[in-house]
Amino acid sequence: MKIKNICCIGAGYVGGPTMAVIAHKCPDIKVTIVDLNAQRIADWNDENTENLPVYEPGLDKIVLSARGRNLFFSTDVEKAIDEAEMIFISVNTPTKTYGLGKGMAADLKYIELCARQIAAVSKNNKIVVEKSTLPVRTAEAIKNILDNTGNGVEFQILSNPEFLAEGTAIDDLLNPDRVLIGGGTDTKGQEAIEALVEVYANWIPKERILTTNVWSSELSKLTANAFLAQRVSSINAMSELCEKTGADVSEVARAIGMDSRIGSKFLKASVGFGGSCFQKDILNLVYIAKSYGLNEVADYWEQVIIMNDHQKRRFAANIIKTLYNTVSGKKIAFLGWAFKKDTNDTRESAAIYVADDLLFEQANIAVYDPKVEEHTIFRDLDYLATRKPEENKEGVTVFEDPYEACRDAHAIAILTEWDEFKQYDWDRIYHNMKKPAFVFDGRNVLDVEEMRSKGFVFSSIGK
Ligand code: NAD
Numbered sequence: 001m002k003i004k005n006i007c008c009i010g011a012g013y014v015g016g017p018t019m020a021v022i023a024h025k026c027p028d029i030k031v032t033i034v035d036l037n038a039q040r041i042a043d044w045n046d047e048n049t050e051n052l053p054v055y056e057p058g059l060d061k062i063v064l065s066a067r068g069r070n071l072f073f074s075t076d077v078e079k080a081i082d083e084a085e086m087i088f089i090s091v092n093t094p095t096k097t098y099g100l101g102k103g104m105a106a107d108l109k110y111i112e113l114c115a116r117q118i119a120a121v122s123k124n125n126k127i128v129v130e131k132s133t134l135p136v137r138t139a140e141a142i143k144n145i146l147d148n149t150g151n152g153v154e155f156q157i158l159s160n161p162e163f164l165a166e167g168t169a170i171d172d173l174l175n176p177d178r179v180l181i182g183g184g185t186d187t188k189g190q191e192a193i194e195a196l197v198e199v200y201a202n203w204i205p206k207e208r209i210l211t212t213n214v215w216s217s218e219l220s221k222l223t224a225n226a227f228l229a230q231r232v233s234s235i236n237a238m239s240e241l242c243e244k245t246g247a248d249v250s251e252v253a254r255a256i257g258m259d260s261r262i263g264s265k266f267l268k269a270s271v272g273f274g275g276s277c278f279q280k281d282i283l284n285l286v287y288i289a290k291s292y293g294l295n296e297v298a299d300y301w302e303q304v305i306i307m308n309d310h311q312k313r314r315f316a317a318n319i320i321k322t323l324y325n326t327v328s329g330k331k332i333a334f335l336g337w338a339f340k341k342d343t344n345d346t347r348e349s350a351a352i353y354v355a356d357d358l359l360f361e362q363a364n365i366a367v368y369d370p371k372v373e374e375h376t377i378f379r380d381l382d383y384l385a386t387r388k389p390e391e392n393k394e395g396v397t398v399f400e401d402p403y404e405a406c407r408d409a410h411a412i413a414i415l416t417e418w419d420e421f422k423q424y425d426w427d428r429i430y431h432n433m434k435k436p437a438f439v440f441d442g443r444n445v446l447d448v449e450e451m452r453s454k455g456f457v458f459s460s461i462g463k
């Protein structure tokens, strides 16, 4: 079966870029991305690509190449479902905030809504593709909902998890290490897999398109994120030991990374990993393991999160301790709010938690981030609900100029590894700060010796 018409439900960080790349690479396939959020769709359709709802290097060009040709953004979910032969579900699957599994399990209400809507609208056979990250065996639940509508339509469910990382999404999509497709083992399942393989084969070598059964595919996605996050927690655990022993975590990372069995990637010590997925997916994994009574497995993976929480908390505690055990009324400048560079995404960013701890000690926080907007910063803090919105407004000021953010500050905390921080005139920043001028580099972006030679009291993670 040759696919001619694709619908994607969910125009977020995954749905937008992945479908834009499919449309860009497959001009013969009509791709319609739909979302309930009308503002998001309007932003995707905005003439001015600076207003696209997702910031990703290179995304604007890809969108411009296909939008209006074979790439469409719409709020008409039913029409897009009806017309499509293949429907991707790319909606959010956050951690549950209520009921059984609260704080751990994935909330599948948006997924179920999609399945019910597909079931209600479909008049002919369709392939439904799980693009969202889901607990293993979710395809079974989706299939149950779809198969019980009684309108005789046949559905094939595929799992096609996304491995892109934000900030490098377009490169990751154009040139992925692998694409994973899980499907049924019977003839119809294999035909559905083949249909999706053919879509990707438009630009990805077939040997990099991996096919498995559905459960392996679903579980591989959670496993990949757990392993990646585990590496960050592992190096962060060593960073604390480095600080006590005089070892340098960058040197340790380099030394172990040259062992080809370990590999050099994902060994950067930091203030802690953030992002919408690592924590959510590991908590979900822990919940699944517990639900099968696998307590040792659950405890093993939970430790990755415990270490990450510790890393964020000890960064804030170190600032307080170093500033003579009081930050009350002191201006602390934050350089960076996004959870990593080259994205405007702030979900679960370490900056939020460090800010929360410092606000608890009555610090005045001055934030500068090149891509994150003021309302997002306050939304993040208000969402914690640890203090009233007006108290957050009182404690935090957002600046558009980094030099103004740092003026008269007692300390600077670097929370995101934006490249531009290396280009700053640090002598000028030093000159305008309160003395002694402290810098806490949570991303190890600046050179320790150079910063110390300029007069800063400088500390980085794991050094
Ligand atoms: P997101 O919140 O940015 O986007 C999800 C979108 O789905 C939202 O715009 C929301 O309005 C829309 N939506 C929800 N329910 C809907 C419905 N019933 N009908 C129409 N639209 C609906 O989320 P995201 O970051 O794109 O993540 C989506 C999924 O992909 C998650 O499961 C996530 O774990 C996974 N994932 C994310 C990344 C990433 O880098 N962000 C990478 C790989 C996988």
Ligand code: UGA
Residues within 6 Å of the ligand: 133, 162, 163, 164, 165, 166, 167, 225, 228, 232, 265, 266, 267, 268, 269, 270, 271, 272, 273, 274, 275, 276, 277, 278, 339, 340
């Ligand atoms: C991660 C995975 O890398 C993707 O493969 C996956 O698709 C995605 O999650 C997902 O499922 O959402 P992402 O969260 O966008 O991608 O970004 P990463 O580059 O993985 O970084 C995650 C966090 O770890 C960031 O806060 C980053 O700064 C931190 N990190 C990463 C470190 O502290 N040290 C490192 O060495 C690497």
